[in-house]
Amino acid sequence: MRFLRRHRERAWDAAAIVFALLMVVLVAADTEGMTTTRLVVSIVVGVLGAVLLWWRRRWPIEIAVALAVCTILTDAVGGAELVAVFTVAARQSWRVTTAVVLLHLAASMIWTTLWVEQSVVYIGITSLAFLSIPAAWGIVVKSRREVIDSLRERAERAESESNLRAETVRGLERERIAREMHDALAHRISLVSLHAGALEIRPDVGAHEVEAIASTIRSNAHGALEDLREILGVLRSGDVASARPQPGLGDIAELIADSEKAGTSVTFFDEMPSQLSLSPSASRTVHRVIQEGLTNARKHAPGLPVRCGIAPVGNEIRVWLENGVSTQSFATVPGSRSGMIGLGERIDLAGGRIEYGIARGNDGVVYRLEAWLPCPK
Template sequence: MTRARNVAVDITATVIAVLVALMAAAGGLDNGTLGDGRLLVSLAITVPAIVVLWWRRRYPVGVAIALLVPAALTDMAGGAALIAVFGVAVHRPLRTALWVALLHLLAPVPLSIRYPDPDLQVLGANTLALTIIAGAVAWGTAVRARRELIASLRERAARAEAEARQRAELVRGLERERIAREMHDVLAHRISLISLHAGALEIRDDLSREQVADAGATIRTSAHQAMEELREILGVLRASDREELRPRQGLADLGELVAEAEKAGTTVQLEHRLDGGLPAAVDRTAFRLVQEGLTNARKHAPGVAVRVLLERGDEVHVRVSNPLPDRPAAPALPGTRSGLEGLAERVALAGGRFEHGVRRSDQGAATFTLEAWLPCKG
């Protein structure tokens, strides 16, 4: 499309240059300035000048400089010279176009003095030439500015599209990270229960049939719940409308969580002093803090009592602590610390503070504590 347009413009420019040459020839024959064989010389000069215009787009300044000689020798080359000046204004900076235009304004002056126009005389002819060349430069500069504006808009649109793609990739990455955190939170608890009960069935041979059946039922229930929660998360992941992933559990499910932990053999000392009315994000984050604390205690310090404290002052205070055994147990499941990292990120997003680690009392007893302070204003 661009090539066809350029060819059409070149043909139009050639036709205009030919028409100007014919008009100048007719005028010169009428007023006698092309007598004494000057017509043939002018034709011999003008025809190559018009042909050279086809290279003005590739070499605008070079073509314009080359046409200074024909413009200085005959009026018939004036149209070609004017088109060359216009091409320089279109394809080169204004400063270059101005000095090229000045050269083309001065080059024909000796010819206008040697063969003055009977009607305009020298001053009138050169004033008219100045006006025409100034118009060509102004028009070419306007075309150049328009092309630069269009190119700038296209570049800006391409950049905006690229930035939009980058933002989309970032959003998808954040969504994947969020889904990964949800998968860890909802599955780690269930899988740790399954591992605990399966380990009991493996190493204990003194269990009654009722106890074995009860452990098997717990394993089956936990596995079923884990599969349901995994199916829900994957359903959101596959959803085409990008439905927001909303964890279903909060502090209202705290009693069920504690019951499951105690059923798995963990003693939980719960001090629940919150009276509800918390923002949804704070409610979910507090629940996840307790869930992660119980899961970690079950994995790394099985059989010890876990103390859970939830209270409200200027902030919501959540603390989960458990004493460390004298001989740390090897966890049945490998840990990646992604749970604690995910909790730190959750608390930070909720605008709170998060701490975790081993603390020692004055008597030297070691306690692992997971603690957070969350803003309680909605």
């Protein structure tokens, strides 16, 4: 693009030089009352003025001043003079353009006084009329260029902002998808891993127990595949609506049952009044809090009892979960370490708050997870 623009500008410069040389030829053809010396000076100065136009874009003011000086010697630089005035008007402010026009007007009147027996006023008016045309044309070209540059800059800025917004949306969507996949899969995969680990470290397990554990592994693996298939289906179709009902308060019992099958004793305290109902979003968030807490307990404190519950506290719903802190080494289940971050973002969006970490409980040191959500009115 820049290469083509450069060649286009050079083509216009060549055309301007040809135009200026034609004016030299026209002046040289009219030799009436002109001495040989004056004719030679007119041709040389005219050709020199035409050649100077090649550098008019780099030094527009300097070239215009030089041509004004040449105008005092001969009118053969008239064509180059008009091009120089146009260049100044197209590239400089209107104040500079006005000064250049007045300079050339003064040079034309001096030329008239020195070489021509004509009225200075007549020549001045005629020169002003001729000089005003390229000056006005140059101002229009400059204004048009500024408008185009402004529109181009605005379009580039709008495109840049649009790309930034799109990238931000994509980033947020990626985070949402990662959070959903973590919530949906971490619980089930951790159960599969723990049950498989139980088979590995207990070779004396009876056939009946092996069958029960294998059944649990199969059902959780099947559920994980269903969850994964659902999420991938949403990604392919772009439909935010889920194909299956989203988990809520009614599914907490299933979570607890899965954890107890994995060998974790869970005590759940449901202190929610029967007349108080949660919105689907709040119910899903409560489920995710319990799910994340149970998953982390199985990962980091396997075999230790877990206590959890839900209860209204003032204008909020309190969801809590606590488990003992394991002091023994065990094979940890791999994790992304982003579950609590995603859970914190989810509760933030719901207008709640979350706290988690080591705390002092009734039975000594425990790991406690607590979340508060706005209570429906």
